[in-house]
Amino acid sequence: MTVRRVRAWMFQALMILSLAISMGALVWLLVGTFVKGLPALDMKLFTNPPSSVPEEAGARPAILATLYIAVLVLLFSLPIGVATAIYLEEYARKERWYNRFLEVNIQNLAAVPAIVYGILGLAFIVRGIGVGRVLLAGGLILTLVVLPTVIISAREALRAVPDSIREGGYALGATRWQVISRQVLPASIPGIATGSILALSRALGETAPLLLIGALTYVAFDPTILGPFTALPVQIYTWVKLPDAGFQQLAAAAIIVLLAIVLGMNAVAIFLRSRFRQKW
């Protein structure tokens, strides 16, 4: 073997190694958490409220609140996100300054740290504008956090529909909205669904903005939309901070539940994407 071939071989090994280390970290994280949390993963976690005694403590209010938040975020972010994407892809003329501004604005919002959205929530709630430190506020803030992601992925889905579909519709005398609502939108549903599910799973794992709008409280009862709340990732944070080994184990068990929800949604999204990938 020449020096050149040895170098080429070593380089390839390095590239594979870097991917292997990433995967190794993933496996270590998942296996470690499962081994630690599995003994504490029982029905108590789903039926009991938090408690100062680790043997009694559960995460029922937090799990319920996270499910409520999922519904709220979907309810708000999907219509607004898809409507914005349709406007930008199908209506907006790119040469107008306000449309270019809209686009750059959304790109920037997508990369604003989540905790800054928490400050936004804090500022409005504390100044008495808004609904207060309640579950609805949490749903609204998380909607704003993931809205740019929903918009960007819905735009990509709409852009993937070829113009020949639109032109075919126009040639038959359809109006613009008829073409969009009956041809373009149905064709882009798998793409929009994939992006929205990924965005929703991100919202459910998000913790930082909720800390600032007061989700870090002790809630012993089932949450309501207009009542105080704590979400599953915030409950995990609360338990991780407690030194008692029992709470560390509870945190691991709650992480298993959170990962099951979030990674389950990721899996559905990836499956949808590969199943419905359309070749035009």
Add this chain to the structure above:
Amino acid sequence: MAPPPSGAIAGGAPFSLRSSHRHYGEKVIQILLGSCALVSVVTTLGIVVSLVFPALEFFAEVSPVDFFTGTVWAPLFDPASFGVVPLLVGTLSVTFWALLVAIPLGLGSAIYLSEYATSRRRVVLKPMLEILAGIPTVVYGYFALTAVTPLLRQIGIQVEIFNVIAGGLVMGVMLIPTIASLSEDAMAAVPQGLRDGAYALGADKLQVSTRVIVPAAMSGIIASFVLGVSRAIGETLIVLIAVGQQAKLTFNPLESIETMTAFIGATGNGDLPTGSTEYKTIFAVGLTLFVITLVMNIISIRLVRKYREVYD
């Protein structure tokens, strides 16, 4: 765009592509969609307003010079001191360790996926990287505190319970998919002709990857690094859980420090009296954080646009 009535042509009237009757419903729909698009503008406005006004009130009480050059951060003590430098250094220190992990591993994974992997392997490996991106940050924080820090102690590195290096390394793992997928996009956008040309000249994969593909995709790769930095600076839960809340001016990775985000996350949960200077600090630090990440994002967007212009 209905076809014009045939009479228009026979009569010699100007040929018009406009519909013969107006669709008012169409106009209403367009306005409705446009107003949904305004939500994002209102969000930006809301963020700016909610940060700037309390921050201005803060800077009326504490001089901006003291804030940006002071080296003691003790807003909750008496006498209070509002020098943000320790928080900036803390943020920088965690970011450094995160990038030390994420840049080589992310770029290596991207080169492998783009230039080496068969398409069948790519179909399996890319979703696995995406799983890393889907794990909530509170889980990474837990992992850093309960798995990485004990491991570091076992192999003889004397770290404090809360320390920079465990949080930084785990944050690096979190950033790998961000850097890998953006860099891979940039490499995939390099025209096949460049690869074919280099192979025709007798280059091997190592040479094609390092001397043709990476330089050609450089602006996209740098954009992925910049976005990685921006995400590292804005990440909250990992530092809150594993790095601690001790604002010290040190680059020592074995000690506990405080970052800007950790301060906001730990202080902003409603214990402080509204309107106090301590309370307004949250907004001053938040504004600093927002401006830094905004600049990073603008640089990254520009760089991505640059490579798209060259190859599309």
